[in-house]
Amino acid sequence: MSVNSESVSASASSPSSTEVGAPLVNRKVLSQDVPESESRPRIMHRWAIRRASQRVLCAAIPKEEWPRVVRCGWSMGALVSLLGQEGRTSWSGIEHCNSLWACPICSARIREGRRNEIQEGFERSKKLGWSAFFVTFTVPHTIDTPLDQSLGAIREAYARMRRYSSLRDFWSAVEGVIKATEIQVGNNGFHPHLHCVYFTRESSIDEAALKRSWARAVVKAGLARPSETVGVVVKEATSSGISNYLTKIQENKISLELTRSDLKRGRVNDESGSSWHCSPFDLLDPDIELPISMAQRQRLWVDYVRATKGVSAIRWSKGLKKKLSIGEVSDDDLGALDPNEVEAQLVFLRKEYQRLFKDSPELLAKAQQLFAAQRYEEVLNLGIGELILDDGSNLPDTDSATYSDPWESVA
Ligand SMILES: [Zn+2]
Structure with a gap:
């Protein structure tokens, strides 16, 4: 398991400016997101599918054989933070399963990072x-x-x-x-x-x-x-x-x-x-x-994960x-934001995060969705965590007049 962060989305890299043999700089932020093509928010959708994967696998597989995705997202330390920077998001203080097969959240983060590597590989091979x-x-x-x-x-x-x-x-x-x-x-x-x-x-x-x-x-x-x-x-x-x-x-x-x-x-x-x-x-x-049937679909999912x-x-x-002068980056490091260089953080005590993760994961997913849209202050309407913006301001929680069911847009 890893204690790192998870990223979705990103700013465009510029492979054309990369010289052959040049060191890769700031690989963690090289990521190019794919336009959101579905009507529903992609991040919330991924959270929902991961939750479904966890439920199906927990029910179908003996506990001692549970795959890592079952624990993906669990808290690891005293604090859990959602980080946001220029439309990219990541979590620190939680477990990441790093499964490209069974976890839609880790899969998106890692595949996006690997895609950037391959793109750079093409650019550099061309110059060779x-x-x-x-x-x-x-x-x-x-x-x-x-x-x-x-x-x-x-x-x-x-x-x-x-x-x-x-x-x-x-x-x-x-x-x-x-x-x-x-x-x-x-x-x-x-x-x-x-x-x-x-x-x-x-x-x-x-x-x-x-x-x-x-x-x-x-x-x-x-x-x-x-x-x-x-x-x-x-x-x-x-x-x-x-x-x-x-x-x-x-x-x-x-x-x-x-x-x-x-x-x-x-x-x-x-x-x-x-x-x-x-x-x-x-x-x-x-x-x-x-x-x-959904039961057949779930059986296929279990066969597939196994x-x-x-x-x-x-x-x-x-x-x-x-x-091709492409550096090695671990799955853990792909998409990880540096907490010292982010625009916004939403910080949770472990106990609060665990409660939300278990009972109201849609609120965590919604917060991440808002961070990805850089609509940081709207997170206050969710009434969770402590929002810290990069100017050091510690904004107070507010009661939400505009709050609506976060899963609404996923259904
Ligand atoms: Zn995962």
Whole structure:
């Protein structure tokens, strides 16, 4: 467990101003948020999904096997603080589970930080004259394929492919790879797949050899043969064209695609409603309509959390960060604000925070939402904690004339 902070949102980084080899400065505040696309407040939504995840897992799993997300958000010290700076927020004095799979709050914070790293990696690789290829690997599955089996098959098939002589030239030109595992779920069961960005010295890759090798490796790993068209999808950008490529797929979508699977929304694909897919977080979201019962959705969630235990979501190959002068930052440090350099703090005694976390988490979520909007003084209307602004003023609590149910806008 970690005692750090959690961040949502952020100001834009400026990778174009980063020189190759330049040290990364102030990495903790490098973060670029995605515009809030849903009508409901994103932060409150994440709190609600985390609470749902905790409840479902506590009920379904013996206490001694509870995953870390169950304790995420619990207080750790005598004081708990919500910190706010220029639209970014973080918590200090609480536990963070750091689960990219099971916790929507930690997932958003960590994925956003990793996305910025990848974006910088692209910028720097471009200056080194490398090419980049975005490759997606999928495996065939059915409703009866357990997720741990398909995840294991992906891992095994990829390892096998590393040894194939038919890909010797490909691997020898690869300077490094960033691998991101993503999982969707739908009427055909869990759909795990692998997104990879290969940084190479070559301006092309043998796509046909890659497809043949993946198909062979997947069969060896125990699954059916992937189709030629779907099993491996390659998108290419030459070294000189990377910036065009990134511009074309707006909003740094390559790094989004790699890291922010938590932002993808579920959908039903046909009128009969029998064909559907969604992100695992959507399983717990009652606003996302799916043609299966909530009990079935919760069972899928438990299966998913169990199967992803210990699975790495985003990984850089050894030595790649060093080649691109990207520093190592722990999950704990991603998005952490410095309490000495924030515009506002909302400070709680442990006992008050614990009571709120247990009985009225929507008030804590609402406070964070207001901090993210830099509407600090409106927090006084919630009547919780002690607000301290950066001018040192200690504003008094006020009775709320405008108070409304904080969960109202989530429903
Ligand atoms: Zn968490």
